[in-house]
Ligand code: SF4
């Protein structure tokens with residue numbers, strides 16, 4: 001049973017809400033469903049009722065909590081500083097703890113096993129790289145995409161739609177220690193030495209977003225920063241955290257804390273992971289977790305770097321984690337502005353979630369598709385060739401939507417576009 005402390009935490013925090021309703025127009029699910037119970041104010045009132053024992057913890061309550069994207073747009077605009085993110089995580093832990101039969105019915109056994117495999121043993125994913133690459137190269141996965149067998153199986157569709165698998169940057173270089181997962185342990189700085197940083201790989205991202213990781217290493221090295229890829233780093237734990245599995249999330253956090261303990265600066269390339277690393281204190285009291293765009297804009301050494309021009313309109317998508325939580329959405333625009341001729345333009349509707357939201361696009365496909373369609377429409381109207389985003393989950397979700405709609409816009413991380421213009425061949 002969940003501790004009295006957690007229930008008290010839900011009661012205390014939900015009591016901070018004064019029901020002003022200022023958050024309602026910012027909530028994507030309220031805008032789509034137009035129901036008070038699917039708004040932040042409504043959800044907070046329900047949480048308070050359940051924690052106080054006035055409302056039953058039943059399937060309807062769970063549904064309203066499940067429909068929340070944890071985008072935290074409500075938290076960003078709340079005049080009373082209600083910690084909505086904390087509230088929804090604790091409430092999901094309450095649901096998982098007090099309603100085990102309902103909770104387990106929400107996830108199949110194979111999904112639980114897959115999550116455990118991906119989240120607790122991410123180095124195993126590195127070993128799947130060659131297999132995935134082989135299947136993609138031979139178009140087998142693309143062929144499966146057209147099969148009616150997987151038509152309504154979103155998790156399989158997701159696997160089939162994974163971006164082209166790439167290999168770690170300079171993994172074959174000689175005279176450098178390998179950590180056994182195809183990533184080198186150290187990527188030395190080039191030219192004048194300016195510092196040392198650790199790079200967080202993530203779990204799924206270490207296979208699906210190698211382009212961003214390679215690009216980050218390349219740009220950091222060129223600017224004079226040595227990049228360390230510590231062994232045994234784990235998933236950040238966000239997926240467990242937001243599904244109410246707080247103990248499992250904490251176990252991953254503790255592992256990462258010991259892995260990154262010796263580094264002052266931990267760089268994250270996915271803003272969703274960055275939030276979790278930051279809020280869970282992975283870098284310790286002395287260290288910092290910092291998003292790659294923020295770090296690069298503060299870095300020195302740019303004067304000696306040649307960046308090839310790209311006279312194009314670059315749409316900038318602002319992930320909720322970057323905009324509503326880190327509040328660092330300005331940095332990707334500044335990074336793109338380093339490319340001569342490039343015009344960074346906000347994607348219309350950046351204040352609203354794209355619907356990816358961790359595993360939300362699998363669990364709540366109707367709402368996720370509605371939100372995605374808004375993005376697709378605005379990208380189409382923009383007539384741009386490129387869209388940059390700082391979170392791999394959003395990138396894959398939007399790229400798949402564009403593919404399904406026959407729209408040829410390249411979706412990539414801002415650092416990837418920058419590295420390419422600096423000469424990295426991806
Ligand atoms: S803005 Fe804050 S105080 Fe107002 S209803 Fe929303 S959560 Fe409650």
Ligand code: SF4
Pocket residue numbers: 026027028029030038039040043067068069070071072073074075084
């Ligand atoms: S986190 Fe997002 S979806 Fe959930 S209540 Fe807040 S604004 Fe709405």
